[in-house]
Amino acid sequence: MKKPARDQENKPLTLKEIGERNEPAANEVWQLRLYVAGQTPRSVAAFANLKKICEEHLPGRYDIEVVDLVKHPQLAAGDQILAIPTLVRKLPQPLRKIVGDLRDTERALVGLQIRSAATGE
Amino acid sequence: MPIIGIRTRQRAQEISKENRSLPKAPTGIQGLDEITAGGFPRGRPTLICGSAGAGKTLLAMEFLVRGATEYNEPGVFMAFEETAPELTQNVRSLGFDLDELTKEKKLVIDFVRIERSEIDETGDYDLEGLFIRLGAAIEAIGATRVVLDTIENLFAGLQNQGILRAELRRLFRWLKDKGVTAVITAERGEGALTRHGLEEYVSDCVILLDHRVTDQVSTRRLRIVKYRGTAHGTNEYPFLIDEDGFSVLPVTSLGLQHRVSDERISSGVPRLDTMLGGEGFYRGTTILVSGTAGTGKTSMAASFVDAACRRGERCLYFSFEESQGQLIRNMRSIGLNLEQWTKKKLLQFHSTRATFYGLEMHLAMIHKIVQDFQPRVVVLDPIGSLIQAGNRRDAHTMIIRLIDFLKQREVTAFLTNLTSGGEALERTDVEISSIVDTWLFMRDIELAGERNRALYVLKSRGMAHSNQLREFLLTPQGVDLLDVYVGPEGVLTGSSRLSQEAREEAAALARRQDAERRDRDRTRKREVLEARIAALRKEFELEEAEAENASAEEISREEMIARNREAMSRSRKGDMDKDGIVGGRPRGAR
Numbered sequence: 001m002k003k004p005a006r007d008q009e010n011k012p013l014t015l016k017e018i019g020e021r022n023e024p025a026a027n028e029v030w031q032l033r034l035y036v037a038g039q040t041p042r043s044v045a046a047f048a049n050l051k052k053i054c055e056e057h058l059p060g061r062y063d064i065e066v067v068d069l070v071k072h073p074q075l076a077a078g079d080q081i082l083a084i085p086t087l088v089r090k091l092p093q094p095l096r097k098i099v100g101d102l103r104d105t106e107r108a109l110v111g112l113q114i115r116s117a118a119t120g121e
Numbered sequence: 122m123p124i125i126g127i128r129t130r131q132r133a134q135e136i137s138k139e140n141r142s143l144p145k146a147p148t149g150i151q152g153l154d155e156i157t158a159g160g161f162p163r164g165r166p167t168l169i170c171g172s173a174g175a176g177k178t179l180l181a182m183e184f185l186v187r188g189a190t191e192y193n194e195p196g197v198f199m200a201f202e203e204t205a206p207e208l209t210q211n212v213r214s215l216g217f218d219l220d221e222l223t224k225e226k227k228l229v230i231d232f233v234r235i236e237r238s239e240i241d242e243t244g245d246y247d248l249e250g251l252f253i254r255l256g257a258a259i260e261a262i263g264a265t266r267v268v269l270d271t272i273e274n275l276f277a278g279l280q281n282q283g284i285l286r287a288e289l290r291r292l293f294r295w296l297k298d299k300g301v302t303a304v305i306t307a308e309r310g311e312g313a314l315t316r317h318g319l320e321e322y323v324s325d326c327v328i329l330l331d332h333r334v335t336d337q338v339s340t341r342r343l344r345i346v347k348y349r350g351t352a353h354g355t356n357e358y359p360f361l362i363d364e365d366g367f368s369v370l371p372v373t374s375l376g377l378q379h380r381v382s383d384e385r386i387s388s389g390v391p392r393l394d395t396m397l398g399g400e401g402f403y404r405g406t407t408i409l410v411s412g413t414a415g416t417g418k419t420s421m422a423a424s425f426v427d428a429a430c431r432r433g434e435r436c437l438y439f440s441f442e443e444s445q446g447q448l449i450r451n452m453r454s455i456g457l458n459l460e461q462w463t464k465k466k467l468l469q470f471h472s473t474r475a476t477f478y479g480l481e482m483h484l485a486m487i488h489k490i491v492q493d494f495q496p497r498v499v500v501l502d503p504i505g506s507l508i509q510a511g512n513r514r515d516a517h518t519m520i521i522r523l524i525d526f527l528k529q530r531e532v533t534a535f536l537t538n539l540t541s542g543g544e545a546l547e548r549t550d551v552e553i554s555s556i557v558d559t560w561l562f563m564r565d566i567e568l569a570g571e572r573n574r575a576l577y578v579l580k581s582r583g584m585a586h587s588n589q590l591r592e593f594l595l596t597p598q599g600v601d602l603l604d605v606y607v608g609p610e611g612v613l614t615g616s617s618r619l620s621q622e623a624r625e626e627a628a629a630l631a632r633r634q635d636a637e638r639r640d641r642d643r644t645r646k647r648e649v650l651e652a653r654i655a656a657l658r659k660e661f662e663l664e665e666a667e668a669e670n671a672s673a674e675e676i677s678r679e680e681m682i683a684r685n686r687e688a689m690s691r692s693r694k695g696d697m698d699k700d701g702i703v704g705g706r707p708r709g710a711r
């Protein structure tokens with residue numbers, strides 16, 4: 001995998017480069033935010049599933065922030081949260097959202113676009 | 122809102138008192154509270170569905186704004202389609218200042234954006250986030266009204282329909298538990314009220330908005346599909362959206378219970394008043410003037426308006442053919458200065474082409490203007506052109522509604538109607554002749570190479586009116602009525618009437634001269650006769666005198682003879698009688 005250089009960003013991109021840009025770089029730190037509403041079984045399951053995925057595919061370069069909307073309801077509007085639980089990938093860009101308890105690991109990986117980044121497939 | 126808002130509110134409160142069983146949240150929207158008998162069901166969700174552009178968002182927004190400003194009920198607007206700045210801008214034209222309301226903590230607008238492309242779904246979830254956001258917004262201002270516009274957008278953003286439906290059901294339950302009066306808008310679906318079957322969840326009150334285009338004319342209509350626990354109007358009610366927001370017309374709820382007045386008002390034409398039992402029209406009745414083109418219907422209406430303004434009454438003039446300027450100029454030519462009344466704010470013109478709106482829209486407009494202006498006299502000139510805005514039957518119903526509405530307010534309605542040539546004259550395009558109280562008919566009489574206007578009273582309920590035809594004159598001093606000439610040659614008008622009158626005058630003069638001549642002749646004859654009599658008498662006198670002369674001569678002759686004889690006999694010494702007469706008197710006897 002080749003990381004697109006910063007100074008190339010304002011230049012027209014080739015199709016190959018566009019494809020590369022959409023895939024996160026291998027060494028970037030992932031910023032993830034998990035929105036939950038209280039300690040429901042679903043929230044707990046979602047956190048556990050997320051933790052497992054990250055440990056497996058992004059060892060050492062992820063950062064999970066858990067936001068409990070019951071405690072901070074005003075934060076829901078910021079990331080346009082409707083469904084609970086919702087996982088938001090703040091970094092790397094672009095922003096992605098995955099709703100659900102992340103039970104289906106395959107889909108979660110596709111949603112987070114981790115799979116290609118981690119395995120190079 | 123000025124007076125109307127207050128009145129609507131009072132009315133709404135009265136209505137809600139009548140229906141204690143089901144508490145209502147008044148919408149404050151003109152007319153809507155009347156057909157829903159007080160407003161939307163309090164503490165329950167109401168579904169508003171309709172196609173794009175039907176006015177769903179606006180109705181919902183007005184419900185919140187009126188609630189916040191008139192009923193002290195703060196509200197939350199959860200927008201799934203438009204952002205807060207967009208909404209604020211959209212409703213500013215209706216006089217709603219959302220920024221101000223937000224600042225006063227009477228309104229919260231929460232824009233919910235759902236981007237399908239950003240969202241992936243894996244596993245179970247619920248919509249607790251939405252609940253929390255809504256709950257927080259409600260808490261923040263103590264809202265009692267909530268609008269979800271349009272919650273169906275969730276169906277586009279989320280894949281798992283099963284979860285979504287379950288959550289929606291939970292949401293409406295939750296709203297009910299919160300005790301907020303909610304309005305949910307939904308797009309109309311094909312063959313169903315809503316595209317995603319929301320009516321399944323919101324079943325207390327369902328309102329359908331419709332925006333129909335028939336013959337290139339659009340009409341907005343509202344219908345209450347369902348309202349649990351309330352006897353609601355089931356008709357389709359026209360509504361309009363204008364600079365004051367939404368207004369619904371509860372037009373079909375009118376009855377025939379209007380008060381009647383004994384007051385009489387002048388038609389503005391003194392001779393016409395005398396034709397109408399001497400006093401003019403009854404106040405609050407409906408007057409129809411029909412006639413062929415150019416017979417002076419508008420002039421008649423203008424005279425009536427002028428007279429009403431002179432009495433200090435407010436008048437509304439709806440013109441479907443002429444502009445205000447044109448009317449004022451034209452009426453100046455017959456000595457009516459209408460401009461002075463518009464300046465004194467006694468007279469208002471509203472000129473619109475009939476085809477500009479649909480029929481209902483016209484009706485709604487007229488309703489609104491009448492309610493705002495509170496006139497005593499309303500002129501519609503001409504009503505026939507309203508057919509162009511709809512079909513004949515619709516126009517008929519609309520005019521009946523309008524007449525009922527005006528009668529209820531004791532407004533005298535003056536309608537004009539053009540009878541086109543070739544049709545039966547004593548009929549109207551919209552067949553309203555049976556519902557008007559006074560019908561003046563104007564026609565032209567073509568005679569001797571000219572057309573003249575004539576007027577008669579076809580009917581006038583409740584008064585002894587003249588049955589005569591009058592010639593109708595438009596003079597620089599106004600409208601005037603003249604007796605027509607009715608003679609052996611039929612009805613004569615205009616110059617025929619004038620020439621006939623001249624002819625009659627000449628004939629009368631001739632007759633008079635004739636009589637005078639005969640008088641003179643007779644006098645002369647008498648004089649001649651008398652002269653002749655005098656002459657005869659003279660002749661006779663002459664003869665008499667002659668006869669006397671003759672007899673006197675005879676006597677004297679006889680005396681002479683006698684004397685002679687005496688003398689003779691004396692001379693002859695003849696015998697003498699005793700008296701001396703026979704044979705002559707002796708001389709010595711004397």
